[in-house]
Amino acid sequence: MNSTRPLFKNRKAAVVVLFALLLPVLLVIFGFTIDYANMQRVRAESQVIADLSAKTACNVLSTTNDTLAAANAAKVVASGNTIAGTAHQLRDQDIEFGNAVQNGSGGWDFSSGGTPYNSVRVMIKRDATTPDGGVNLFFGALYGQPNFDLEQTATASFRELDICLVLDRSGSMKRPAVGTLTSAEWLARVDLPPQPDSRFVAVLDAVDVFVTALATTANPEQLAGVTYASDATLDESITFTHSNVTTAFRDYSLNPMYGGTETKKGIEEARKHLEAIASGRDQIIVLLTDGTYDGGNPFDEAAKCADKGIQVYTISFGDDANQADMQQIAASGNGEHYHASDPAELSSVFKRLAGDFTILID
């Protein structure tokens, strides 16, 4: 048997024929590859729209408690964005309101229609039943699949929070919020209560802004107050009556304040209080200072909080504040750091904190 016997008598152009036969197959493969990649991109695109519109709707719900306004806001955001070039129109049935509770293992359980409403679920859906139909594929005609279905959801919820404010009441808080003093000017006020232009009063005003902003949201957050200098005190236990906390803080502005900045003690006091409540809600500490810590190690303490599931947010106020330290405390405490160099910025930081308590849960 002749093993080298050619298959075709005339082999000329056989490869071209073979290639021509294979070309459609190759086209399908390449077309599908591109379509598949694009499909993933379109899914990501619709997830972005789902996230943004759910979060927007939840924010509106938290401030107005108005489901119609919340649904409209979600629609406006969705229609501002495009999916594969088409502006996305949310339908009423794509937006669900409901109640979500934390299930103890770090997740959330959303029940559609559950009250009180604290969550919004937005579904981005494109298929034969929706007005725009499925999303077109570029090469779908090659393999008989003109379009594909899309279904992405996002759920946003209010966080139910226990917030412990931890304020610095060290001697330096009597310094003016803006500008510096000569040593003579400082001596003149060192034994006086904090003056209206002092950092401490600026902080009190900012806390008022915070409490006012909390009151405009439907989130049922509780507030506690801790202050610290060389020692730390729990000035107001956790309460839904936020004005109790501001009043307790205001009391400090009646007398001169002295002492160091034992930040660690402040965080520790707050952590012990929050742990003792064991409310099962999300717990956060908002720590404020105008200086550099002394005494114990606040980073380890913040890490301890994070271990217990308590987030530590930090605010450094004024040019004397050690921003790097506060950043590190926030990092150890699984929170965020903000810096404010003047009273207006401080108010805006607090306002932002109060407005950022809606989260995506799914």
Add this chain to the structure above:
Amino acid sequence: MVEMAICLPVLVLLVWGTIEIANSIHAKQVLLSAAHEGAMLAQQPSVTDTEVLSKVNAVLTARQVDGCTITLVGDSGQAYTSLTPGELFQITVSRDDSNHFVNISSVSVVVKGMKQ
């Protein structure tokens, strides 16, 4: 040889085109994730445009993409900081990759969100 001369260009063109298109889809995906992060931040109250832009930049840097242009403005071109709650903003992230033979990889992503 003659057959090769006929088939190879077609094959190369196909493969090259597929890679190039996939590449631009991927680039768009990366820009999208950066714009997503930025938009989530820009939806928060009292955020400055500088913060948003640096957030977008941070994502792009982490994904090792450079040479991008980022803009954050109101829906009708006004300054982001002048927006009042309920107005739309838009983040545009675009990358013009002139290294490519055919400039198919110059991609741009627009994400809109609502100011709180």
